[in-house]
Amino acid sequence: MNWDDSTPAPADDAADHDGRLVGASADGEDQAVEAALRPKSLAEFVGQERVREQLDLVLKAALARGATADHVLLSGAPGLGKTTLSMIIAAEMQAPIRITSGPAIQHAGDLAAILSSLQEGEVLFLDEIHRMSRPAEEMLYMAMEDFRVDVIVGKGPGATAIPLELPPFTLVGATTRAGLLPPPLRDRFGFTAHMEFYDPAELERVVHRSAQLLDVEIDTAGAAEIAGRSRGTPRIANRLLRRVRDYAQVKVDGVITQEVAAAALAVYEVDTRGLDRLDRAVLQALLKLFGGGPVGLSTLAVAVGEERETVEEVAEPFLVREGLLARTPRGRIATPAAWAHLGLVPPQHAPGAGGQPGLFGA
Numbered sequence: 273m274n275w276d277d278s279t280p281a282p283a284d285d286a287a288d289h290d291g292r293l294v295g296a297s298a299d300g301e302d303q304a305v306e307a308a309l310r311p312k313s314l315a316e317f318v319g320q321e322r323v324r325e326q327l328d329l330v331l332k333a334a335l336a337r338g339a340t341a342d343h344v345l346l347s348g349a350p351g352l353g354k355t356t357l358s359m360i361i362a363a364e365m366q367a368p369i370r371i372t373s374g375p376a377i378q379h380a381g382d383l384a385a386i387l388s389s390l391q392e393g394e395v396l397f398l399d400e401i402h403r404m405s406r407p408a409e410e411m412l413y414m415a416m417e418d419f420r421v422d423v424i425v426g427k428g429p430g431a432t433a434i435p436l437e438l439p440p441f442t443l444v445g446a447t448t449r450a451g452l453l454p455p456p457l458r459d460r461f462g463f464t465a466h467m468e469f470y471d472p473a474e475l476e477r478v479v480h481r482s483a484q485l486l487d488v489e490i491d492t493a494g495a496a497e498i499a500g501r502s503r504g505t506p507r508i509a510n511r512l513l514r515r516v517r518d519y520a521q522v523k524v525d526g527v528i529t530q531e532v533a534a535a536a537l538a539v540y541e542v543d544t545r546g547l548d549r550l551d552r553a554v555l556q557a558l559l560k561l562f563g564g565g566p567v568g569l570s571t572l573a574v575a576v577g578e579e580r581e582t583v584e585e586v587a588e589p590f591l592v593r594e595g596l597l598a599r600t601p602r603g604r605i606a607t608p609a610a611w612a613h614l615g616l617v618p619p620q621h622a623p624g625a626g627g628q629p630g631l632f633g634a
């Protein structure tokens with residue numbers, strides 16, 4: 273494996289600020305341990321059944337033909353296994369892999385340098401492909417389709433295009449926002465896979481597998497407790513496992529049971545649904561100060577002492593996904609599930625309680 277040296281690969285998803293135990297982007301510690309925890313084959317990769325089955329066919333067929341696999345586009349939220357899957361594709365094809373990212377490719381020349389140094393059959397993993405510069409993107413169209421690029425030499429009227437043949441390669445593009453890809457780029461992928469959030473049973477398997485690799489003893493209920501708080505995301509499950517392991521080592525005999533996992537995650541303020549302090553502060557303000565809304569975003573942000581963007585981009589996406597908060601034209605409203613989750617009784621006028629909506633629009 274080979275990281276392109278200019279690869280900053282910053283997380284582009286504002287919804288995932290580093291430093292949050294339940295943030296989905298990789299932090300420094302994640303990067304250090306993730307290599308050891310990555311499944312190495314499709315058979316080892318947990319969940320995403322359909323994607324695995326389809327990819328298995330694509331790769332086996334290419335191997336049988338002795339051909340390079342079709343280009344693959346992986347879309348889905350951070351931490352769901354796109355990088356892992358790209359490495360598995362290379363491993364299954366017995367091909368080397370080169371890893372870079374859209375933001376690292378600012379000029380077409382950067383891309384030409386990478387493409388021209390690929391070996392035949394190599395997998396090129398391009399993370400955050402939607403953040404590539406336009407000239408690089410246009411060069412990629414031709415490279416993907418014809419395994420050829422035109423390198424422009426010189427400037428102005430004297431500029432000449434020198435065609436450069438490329439060895440056949442497999443591009444694996446990853447994006448958190450498939451909708452942002454221009455159709456000509458999307459159309460050049462032979463196989464597109466959308467990765468879904470994992471269900472708790474799948475995350476439980478991820479936790480068990482990682483615990484084994486980290487040499488941590490955990491029982492079924494302990495793994496289920498961590499899985500349930502991991503927001504559908506293997507990266508978060510692995511991170512919570514590491515924090516629970518610390519607690520188990522310091523406070524008990526090192527063995528993770530349900531009680532140990534629950535006590536550890538209470539210390540880290542990650543609740544039974546995976547909400548952290550910020551998420552709960554937003555919900556609490558919405559329920560206790562504004563009777564469940566509707567309340568305007570700015571008002572809600574002031575009430576929790578956070579920036580508008582923090583509430584909107586960091587806390588809300590997961591609350592909306594969990595069905596605890598809804599964004600309406602009149603403002604934010606809490607759902608009945610939000611009242612139930614915080615153990616509060618909705619007043620008669622609260623949204624979902626059957627009465628009139630509240631008065632906190634704006």
Ligand SMILES: Nc1ncnc2c1ncn2[C@@H]1O[C@H](COP(=O)(O)OP(=O)(O)OP(=O)(O)O)[C@@H](O)[C@H]1O
Nearest residue numbers: 306309310317318350351352353354355356506507
């Ligand atoms: N299906 C899976 N089975 C087991 N572990 C997984 C699976 N998917 C992801 N993981 C683990 O989760 C961690 C994050 O995965 P990965 O880096 O592949 O996510 P990603 O989608 O590429 O994230 P990003 O978008 O931030 O680059 C890895 O350590 C990997 O071990």
